[in-house]
Amino acid sequence: MTLREIKELLHAEVITGEDSLDIEIMFAGGSDLMSDVLAFGKPGILLLTGLSNTQSVRTANIIDAKAIVYVRGKHPDKEGIKLAKEMGIPLLSTKLMMYATCGLLFSHGLPGVSDLF
Amino acid sequence: MNDEDVLSQKFKIKGGDFGKAGRTSTSIKEILKEIGIDHSIVIRASIAVYEAEMNVVMYAKRGMVTLNITPEKLHLKLEDEGQGIADIDQAMKEGFSTATHEMREMGFGAGMGLPNIKKNADRFKITSISGKGTTLDIIFCLNKTESK
Secondary structure, three states, rough: HHHHHHHEEEEEEEEEEEHHOEEEEEOOOEEEHHHHHHHHOOOOOOEEEEOOHHHHHHHHHHOOOEEEEEEEOOOOOOOHHHHHHOOOOOOOOOHHHHHHHHHHHHOOOOOOHHHHO | OOOOOOEEEEEEEOOOOOOOOOOHHHHHHHHHHHHOOHHHHHHHHHHHHHHHHHHHHHHEEEEEEEEEEEOOEEEEEEEEEEEEOOOOOHOOOOOOOOOOOHHHHHOOOOOHHHHHHHHHEEEEEEEEEEEOEEEEEEEEEEEOOOOO
């Protein structure tokens, strides 16, 4: 599934990374707890989170996540957006809550990180 | 720096500086990538040093990371000055945490940090003196037969 398809499915807004929407996403994982993301995340993951501070961007960078989708309409601050631009991590934001976001992606065939590793 | 070291570098971490937390780990990851360390080791080392850096920011006054790379191993030493850990066995248990609300709002402080560092490292040593500080030795074998 491409990031563009994910954006459309979730009616998400692109915060940064408009030119990276054609990247292929193979799996996803969701958590607001960055230590959990560091424990279960794998390179290539699409990170779904409601934590919108700069640590979400740094965590995504550390584990080589492909992109971040913020749920519940969350937006990172200017510092987070600047960092994501520097690191080349696309950021999207959906008004859907975590449960609905995960459910929609899963039902459209995007597996979770725990299904693959 | 010993003769056999390929690279040796020190980084300072300021305790309580949540805004800059994670910068050192990001820099270290870039260095490891640039010098061509195996990708899976780059990820494991980055995760370990990030968790360790967050611990310094959250719990200590200040800290220092020393990155040493030889042909055989990647050694990350974290030394901090701070409250230290009274009971290391307890601190190593998943879910044990003394984090404040502010730390949890950052997405950390769930009691996963030290176990996560241990899980990623090939060798891990922790020593602490209550009221003085904590030292972590996080080692990754660059020789594939010994590595995880």
